[in-house]
Amino acid sequence: MPVVASFILFALPQYFFIASSFHENLGYGRIGEAWTLANYHRLFTDRFYIGALVKTVGLSAASTIVCLIIGFPVAYMLARMGTRSKAALSGLLVAAMFVTPVVKDLGLIIILSQSGIVNQTLELLGIITGPIQWLGAEIGVLIGLVHYMLPLIVLLLATVIATVPRSLEDAAHAHGASRARVYYGVIVPIVRPGIIAAALMVFNLAMGAFTTPALLGGGRVLTFAILIQRSVILDVDYPFAASLSSVLLVTVFLLNVLAGFLMVRQAQVRRGRPKRTAPPTSLDPAVPAGATAAVGT
Amino acid sequence: MARVTIEQLGKRFGGETVIDHVSLDVKEGEFVTLLGPSGCGKTTTLRIVAGFLSPDTGCVCFNGADVTRVPTQKRRLGMVFQDYALFPHLNVADNVGFALRASGTPKADIGRRVRDLLALIRLPSVGDRFPAELSGGQQQRIAIARALAHTPAVLLMDEPLGALDLKLREAMQNELHAIQRQLGITTIYVTHDQEEALSLSDRIALMRRGKIEQLGTPKEIYGRPATPFSAFFLGKINFLAGKLQNVYKNTYVVATERGIVRAPVRPDAAFTVGDEVLIAVRPEHLRIANPGARGDVSSDLVNSLKGRVLRQKFIGKVLQFEVEVTEGRTFVIDGSVDWVSEPGSAIEVTWNVAATNLYPFAIDPEIGVDEVRTPQGDPAVRASTGEGRIVPAARATA
Numbered sequence: 001m002p003v004v005a006s007f008i009l010f011a012l013p014q015y016f017f018i019a020s021s022f023h024e025n026l027g028y029g030r031i032g033e034a035w036t037l038a039n040y041h042r043l044f045t046d047r048f049y050i051g052a053l054v055k056t057v058g059l060s061a062a063s064t065i066v067c068l069i070i071g072f073p074v075a076y077m078l079a080r081m082g083t084r085s086k087a088a089l090s091g092l093l094v095a096a097m098f099v100t101p102v103v104k105d106l107g108l109i110i111i112l113s114q115s116g117i118v119n120q121t122l123e124l125l126g127i128i129t130g131p132i133q134w135l136g137a138e139i140g141v142l143i144g145l146v147h148y149m150l151p152l153i154v155l156l157l158a159t160v161i162a163t164v165p166r167s168l169e170d171a172a173h174a175h176g177a178s179r180a181r182v183y184y185g186v187i188v189p190i191v192r193p194g195i196i197a198a199a200l201m202v203f204n205l206a207m208g209a210f211t212t213p214a215l216l217g218g219g220r221v222l223t224f225a226i227l228i229q230r231s232v233i234l235d236v237d238y239p240f241a242a243s244l245s246s247v248l249l250v251t252v253f254l255l256n257v258l259a260g261f262l263m264v265r266q267a268q269v270r271r272g273r274p275k276r277t278a279p280p281t282s283l284d285p286a287v288p289a290g291a292t293a294a295v296g297t
Numbered sequence: 298m299a300r301v302t303i304e305q306l307g308k309r310f311g312g313e314t315v316i317d318h319v320s321l322d323v324k325e326g327e328f329v330t331l332l333g334p335s336g337c338g339k340t341t342t343l344r345i346v347a348g349f350l351s352p353d354t355g356c357v358c359f360n361g362a363d364v365t366r367v368p369t370q371k372r373r374l375g376m377v378f379q380d381y382a383l384f385p386h387l388n389v390a391d392n393v394g395f396a397l398r399a400s401g402t403p404k405a406d407i408g409r410r411v412r413d414l415l416a417l418i419r420l421p422s423v424g425d426r427f428p429a430e431l432s433g434g435q436q437q438r439i440a441i442a443r444a445l446a447h448t449p450a451v452l453l454m455d456e457p458l459g460a461l462d463l464k465l466r467e468a469m470q471n472e473l474h475a476i477q478r479q480l481g482i483t484t485i486y487v488t489h490d491q492e493e494a495l496s497l498s499d500r501i502a503l504m505r506r507g508k509i510e511q512l513g514t515p516k517e518i519y520g521r522p523a524t525p526f527s528a529f530f531l532g533k534i535n536f537l538a539g540k541l542q543n544v545y546k547n548t549y550v551v552a553t554e555r556g557i558v559r560a561p562v563r564p565d566a567a568f569t570v571g572d573e574v575l576i577a578v579r580p581e582h583l584r585i586a587n588p589g590a591r592g593d594v595s596s597d598l599v600n601s602l603k604g605r606v607l608r609q610k611f612i613g614k615v616l617q618f619e620v621e622v623t624e625g626r627t628f629v630i631d632g633s634v635d636w637v638s639e640p641g642s643a644i645e646v647t648w649n650v651a652a653t654n655l656y657p658f659a660i661d662p663e664i665g666v667d668e669v670r671t672p673q674g675d676p677a678v679r680a681s682t683g684e685g686r687i688v689p690a691a692r693a694t695a
Binding site for chain 1: 349368370379444446
């Protein structure tokens with residue numbers, strides 16, 4: 001039953017929209033009968049769409065990286081907090097995560113506007129002379145995406161970091177590792193699979209994000225989600241919208257598969273390191289000769 | 298190798314004193330164990346020596362130099378944890394060589410040193426395996442090798458054998474002992490396991506409630522426990538309360554509910570007639586005699602109490618007798634298997650006066666010394682057997 005239900009609810013609609021991308025648009029929302037690759041031909045020969053795809057992937061990747069850079073230390077703090085403050089902060093983060101991006105973006109629009117607090121502060125500090133055009137530009141969308149996804153990545157990473165026993169950090173410290181070395185030599189490598197999983201989730205969210213690029217991009221940052229919406233609403237070209245959607249879907253899918261593949265291969269490389277041959281050598285001065293023989297069970 | 302001196306260490310967590318003016322001097326190459334029940338402050342003390350915690354008062358010195366404010370990574374420590382704390386993403390060789398890499402030792406030297414250490418712990422061929430592929434005992438040996446790789450000034454061990462099963466623990470004890478003696482590394486060892494402490498340590502610091510209860514060699518603490526708690530925590534002990542009646546020829550004469558018990562006068566503990574005292578005697582010093590079988594029983598050198606065998610328990614090398622001395626008061630006696638004393642039979646418990654220890658009486662439910670009201674309504678003192686079992690205060694006094 002569950003299989004049938006999920007098939008009906010999930011696979012069937014997907015099938016219909018993917019199928020419709022292989023038909024001609026007859027205008028006024030009507031779809032032709034004949035099978036055609038014309039939509040895809042148009043998409044892949046137009047530099048505009050290719051550029052939009054590259055821009056979407058680039059923005060998503062950039063916002064994911066910024067999220068990781070900001071989110072990891074926060075997640076670390078959260079993971080190592082006392083139970084009570086941890087619960088309080090996690091609760092706040094979950095609440096922040098469920099605030100609709102419309103509300104979040106409205107706040108950002110006020111803050112980032114020409115005469116907003118960010119521009120005013122920067123001018124007051126003498127860092128800039130004229131207001132920076134945050135809105136209607138990639139930078140604004142990037143800030144919006146980061147703002148939107150940060151609570152999620154912090155929660156995801158904190159869960160992973162919490163699984164690293166504190167004694168590992170103590171052990172690294174005790175054996176001469178500095179704070180930075182504990183971070184990059186111990187914690188990050190151990191939670192790397194978790195980092196990649198969290199990053200992928202956030203990246204996928206960014207790829208499909210519509211509200212943020214729509215509101216903060218002001219119609220000038222055309223990501224794939226925006227193009228799909230325009231194609232549906234403005235052009236009423238369902239088959240082309242479907243082909244855009246299919247390309248977005250396949251791109252996301254392929255990038256995830258690629259990431260998974262790289263992860264597995266990295267793990268294999270690590271496991272399959274060439275064997276160290278260990279010929280018996282004389283013990284060095286700190287270990288007196290015969291130590292091995294003397295150590296009885 | 299370093300001499301470790303801790304002076305007047307104090308630490309409070311949220312208004313609760315965890316350690317209270319702890320002072321300890323660990324000589325170069327010495328193996329000192331911090332022993333005590335959970336919550337006694339032993340781990341906190343170790344973590345302060347490691348630098349994970351900073352004390353509220355007092356200081357830690359390595360070779361006379363104050364390191365209280367020196368960060369952990371600069372203290373040149375070796376440390377072994379109860380959960381091994383091996384780095385799961387590094388193979389065994391990289392784990393063992395961790396401290397050497399952190400200190401920037403040339404690669405070739407690291408490789409050589411790692412091979413030597415793996416040979417020392419008798420796991421020469423696991424260098425390219427990962428910790429998860431090894432058994433618990435092997436992992437802990439790797440952890441020990443990692444702690445020794447850079448020839449640390451001090452080796453700190455926090456219940457290193459706590460996660461291993463009994464047989465493995467014994468084998469590892471021997472191994473640890475041999476390695477520590479070989480290398481002569483100053484070692485501070487934390488455990489709640491009295492046998493481990495007795496067999497491994499040069500000296501034991503027995504801790505309780507944030508203070509050092511007694512500091513001495515295993516023999517000293519076991520043979521001449523300074524307090525009832527020391528007697529209770531290391532080995533087994535039988536307590537009996539009484540009142541000092543007389544001092545006679547270097548012997549204290551104590552009146553108990555069941556008769557006179559004698560104890561030798563020792564220079565370190567002086568009592569005056571009329572003092573409430575606690576008599577303590579180890580199960581292995583007790584003998585069972587049939588009543589009426591008068592031998593040296595009446596002699597001034599032997600104590601004797603009448604009792605009734607409640608039950609006998611075979612625990613391997615000894616047959617343990619539980620003897621009711623008076624109502625609600627039992628003694629545990631380590632007897633030999635060929636002693637025949639059926640449950641219910643009336644016997645006499647005898648022991649040498651010299652094996653008797655006296656302490657000032659103080660109610661202490663944790664070690665099984667508490668006060669109960671007799672039906673007559675006057676407070677009578679009850680002392681039961683400390684079997685290594687901690688009676689929760691609330692229940693014991695209820």
